[in-house]
Amino acid sequence: MTLASSPAIETRGLTRLFESRKGFLFREITRTEALRGIDLEVERGAIFGLLGPNGAGKTTLTKILSTLLLPSAGVARVLGHDVSRETAWLRPRIGLVLGGERGLYNRISGRENLRYFADLYGVPLGERERRIDEMLERVDLVESADRRVEEYSRGMKQKLHLARGVLHRPEILFLDEPTIGLDPKSARETRKLIRSLVSDGVTIFLTTHYMFEAEELCPRIAVLSKGRIVAMDSVDALRRLVGGDRTLEAEAYGFDDRELEALRALPGVSKVVTEEFGPVMRLTLRVRTGDLGLEEVRSVLAGRPELSLRERRTSLEDVYLDLVEEEAR
Ligand SMILES: Nc1ncnc2c1ncn2[C@@H]1O[C@H](COP(=O)(O)OP(=O)(O)OP(=O)(O)O)[C@@H](O)[C@H]1O
Ligand SMILES: [Mg+2]
Known part of the structure; x- marks a missing residue:
């Protein structure tokens, strides 16, 4: 060389x-x-x-x-x-x-x-x-x-x-x-x-x-x-390394274990993180394009009328936090 x-x-x-x-x-x-x-x-x-x-x-x-x-x-x-x-x-x-x-x-x-x-x-x-x-x-x-x-x-x-x-x-x-x-x-x-x-x-x-x-x-x-x-x-x-190029966010007044389990069991979901913002709980799901849509998540959480759901591209900040948190564990 x-x-x-x-x-x-x-x-x-x-x-x-x-x-x-x-x-x-x-x-x-x-x-x-x-x-x-x-x-x-x-x-x-x-x-x-x-x-x-x-x-x-x-x-x-x-x-x-x-x-x-x-x-x-x-x-x-x-x-x-x-x-x-x-x-x-x-x-x-x-x-x-x-x-x-x-x-x-x-x-x-x-x-x-x-x-x-x-x-x-x-x-x-x-x-x-x-x-x-x-x-x-x-x-x-x-x-x-x-x-x-x-x-x-x-x-x-x-x-x-x-x-x-x-x-x-x-x-x-x-x-x-x-x-x-x-x-x-x-x-x-x-x-x-x-x-x-x-x-x-x-x-x-x-x-x-x-x-x-x-x-x-x-x-x-x-x-x-x-x-x-x-x-x-x-x-x-x-983005692929941390499990998905799409990020779904669901917010409601709390989610129970049964719902979380059902979400984790959906194909293509690599990660479910919960965070609390006062009375509101936010779920963040990392998914791959094509594997899962908002509708499938909505049907799991159908019992929550106040549910707000959105989908966005996984940002480098998401990726970074996933990687650094994983390292800290
Ligand atoms: N001259 C030095 N003497 C002793 N320890 C040092 C010295 N310079 C750096 N360190 C230690 O080495 C580690 C890495 O420091 P470094 O400055 O490279 O981090 P960094 O990634 O640039 O952080 P930041 O994002 O805060 O700039 C730290 O634990 C720091 O305390
Ligand atoms: Mg520095």
């Missing part, structure tokens, strides 16, 4: 342990296994989404893949090169945008920040100003470009981070919660920018807590939970 045809990202048994000291004289050592044997393969030229609860290990994985942090065990290759040993080759080809406001120089303007990072990344001087103008335009910061960054709002800083992350035209871009703190219009423009980078040929590895964002942007998604990948596939395949 030539390097050019190697996957964008490839990991085998990737593990990361953190040791921190606390307590009296910091004698107590706590060990956290942030990543426990990650096997991952990400193709070039697309957006790969990484989802998972707080503390699952997303930022740790992002930092290892972008050469910021060393693994404790296992291997990771990005663009065919080892992230622990080939950092000099990799760094100019990698872009990284971590969420948050740190990492910018507050006392100077946005434009001056970009000049600083352009020089640091080795952007040719003759191209520098043109690229900076282009990036300011793409993240909609032209009007504030010459204000000091300390005067920027959180969202403006996030946009400047994004501009900084792609200034050197990386082949692969790591985005850790890129739209956090952005207003809806800016978040949408950021997603548009992300898509346009992909059409320029950039591979993107993205973490997010926004399910619709992952669904909209990412042909392939991995769900990380407690340092392990619990599922990895397309959104459609993940």
Whole structure:
């Protein structure tokens, strides 16, 4: 296999342990296994989404893949090169945008920040100003470009981070919660920018807590939970994995065990979850298209005149919650 045809990202048994000291004289050592044997393969030229609860290990994985942090065990290759040993080759080809406001120089303007990072990344001087103008335009910061960054709002800083992350035209871009703190219009423009980078040929590895964002942007998604990948596939395949692309919801003033049993026994029903909302009880059923219709459910629950029934497509949020709950059990 030539390097050019190697996957964008490839990991085998990737593990990361953190040791921190606390307590009296910091004698107590706590060990956290942030990543426990990650096997991952990400193709070039697309957006790969990484989802998972707080503390699952997303930022740790992002930092290892972008050469910021060393693994404790296992291997990771990005663009065919080892992230622990080939950092000099990799760094100019990698872009990284971590969420948050740190990492910018507050006392100077946005434009001056970009000049600083352009020089640091080795952007040719003759191209520098043109690229900076282009990036300011793409993240909609032209009007504030010459204000000091300390005067920027959180969202403006996030946009400047994004501009900084792609200034050197990386082949692969790591985005850790890129739209956090952005207003809806800016978040949408950021997603548009992300898509346009992909059409320029950039591979993107993205973490997010926004399910619709992952669904909209990412042909392939991995769900990380407690340092392990619990599922990895397309959104459609993940819908099938959790038992159905359709979700039926029934609401009434309570359901009894006999009804629940009868619903569970219907062909094609993979899951029945009950939730209470004050006096109202909601049943959620995961089903596959073609296996079951609303009418069959209605006939089981015929004794409830107040019944409200609806059907919708299983969302990525449903899938995510199913996967993460299953893992927690
Ligand atoms: N420098 C560190 N020292 C000790 N423990 C750490 C360190 N960095 C991360 N951890 C631990 O590793 C685990 C994974 O953290 P990580 O930041 O990767 O999670 P995450 O999936 O990015 O979460 P979030 O969605 O909240 O950003 C957590 O248990 C965290 O406490
Ligand atoms: Mg994180």
